[in-house]
Amino acid sequence: MSERLEVRVVKRLPAFTLDVAWSAGAGVAVLFGPSGAGKTLTLQCLAGLLRPDAGRIVVDGRVLFDSSSAVDVRPQARRVGYVFQGYALFPHLSVAENVGFGLRDRPRAERIARTTEVLERLGVADLGGRSPRELSGGQRQRVALGRALATDPALLLLDEPLSALDAPLRRALRDELRAILRDWRTAAVVVTHDFTEAYRLADRIVVYDAGRVVQAAPRSELLWQPASESVARIMGIRNVLHGTVVKATPDRIQLRWRGQLLEAVNSPSRSYLPAPDSSIAFFVRPEYVRLIRKDRGLADQRHHMNLMEGTVVGEEDFGTTWSLHIRLDAPGPPAQGDHDVEVEVPHLVYEILEIDRDRRWQFSIHRGSIHVLPA
């Protein structure tokens, strides 16, 4: 895959050091990580608004910054579009003037034609004469995108593009933004701290933590193969647990956890062979834990892998699903505070199984659903 974007940036600030290197091909790269991890700083370096102490930034073969050869293209000449958090529309200009702002050096007729074209393509052609103050959140987002895209930038940067919006609107606009980015085919870098947003928008996700890149991968790879426990935690993965290795082969890993012997599939793409008796982190997605129905006879070890039994000690209603906190019968302190495993079941299942009355459950986890995390 040819890389369209190569980024290597070192920037030392009084209480923080940004030291990152990553690359991305065509499409959307999402910088994902907690607040204060250095994502916005990276965008500012890409746009030329902040000068790195060292590094190299190349977009489509064009060197925008290179500390070793003293190249530092001014932000005005980078051809990098920037959509700011909160959009930063010029409040004293109309929507059309905002969109045409970057076209000042073109002939008037061309400027007007391009502005009209952009507004039409984004479905806000009738808003040209309005003030940004009169727009809804979604319209503002489109105008900000239009302003940045009107100049045909080589790279589009979006800083938390949805954070200024209310929750119901966020979801709708996330998909709209995704469609616009696909439609314009501009290479884009999006900053977000929301994993769902990152996953929906990205082709490639770059995970930031404390000024460093902890993983850069296509989005599906990241979802199922976080590179480490810390990446899993940043992603907000639940049921991150610790066990002891019993035996590891290229296809299977056996481990002991809370007195249970569990079997997991070793990742075929990058098998992980820890020594016996070493500690190992793994995760189980709460929606991949199977509760065993009691009206179908006794559970059979041969049909149900990784079979365990415990008591529901707490539950949370998420609206469409219930999260059950289950404590195993095994002795010793539970793995996660008052419980060992979180299990998520749809409301319908919760009602059919009458979980509100019946608190004792057997459950099983398929070995393909136990994901080991390299240390």
Next chain:
Amino acid sequence: MSADAFSALSLSLRVAVLATAINAAVGIPLAYVLARRRFRGRAVVDLLVTLPLVLPPTVTGYYLIVLLGRRGWLGAPLYEATGWTIAFTWYAAVIAATVMALPLLVRTARAAIESVDRDLEKAAYTLGRSEWRTALEVTLPLARNGILAGLVLAFARALGEFGATLMLAGNIPGRTTTVPLAIYTAVQTGESGAALALVGILTGLSCVVLVAAGRLGARAT
């Protein structure tokens, strides 16, 4: 109205208008630079501009004499070269009023410029605007009401300046006697009618100015 009172009023207006114009030319760029640039000596510049606000006007006037008087640092070379000195001319009244009014404009305009969202300026840079064009097209238009309010305050200050003007320009009837000086003179010589008339005019003007500044301030928010 007496000829003296009329000449005082006409002089005061001339001085205030000119001082406000100089304030606009010097103070707005100064406010922008203080708000947006980090440079060596910034704190010193800030201090020098603000000092007339807290010093007694006579002290500021004294410094102006030290600087511009016939034997002053700048005044002496000027006098030797041309035989002319600014002291005790109406230009001196303009300079005194300018220096006394500058902190009011710079502080007000600076606060207005600082309150402009920096992301708007950064957006303009990424859209190809130089810093200079961005200041003219984005920053200053958005700080407009604060800057206008500062100019109104500067005008009012220039109109009412007394102490520094007296020090540098003196109180020469028909030449450097502005309205505040004329009021002082009238009270000293017992012309209570003339004093009252000028006091009334100055009070009225100040009220108009304050209302105007208040409206601008309200629109700025």
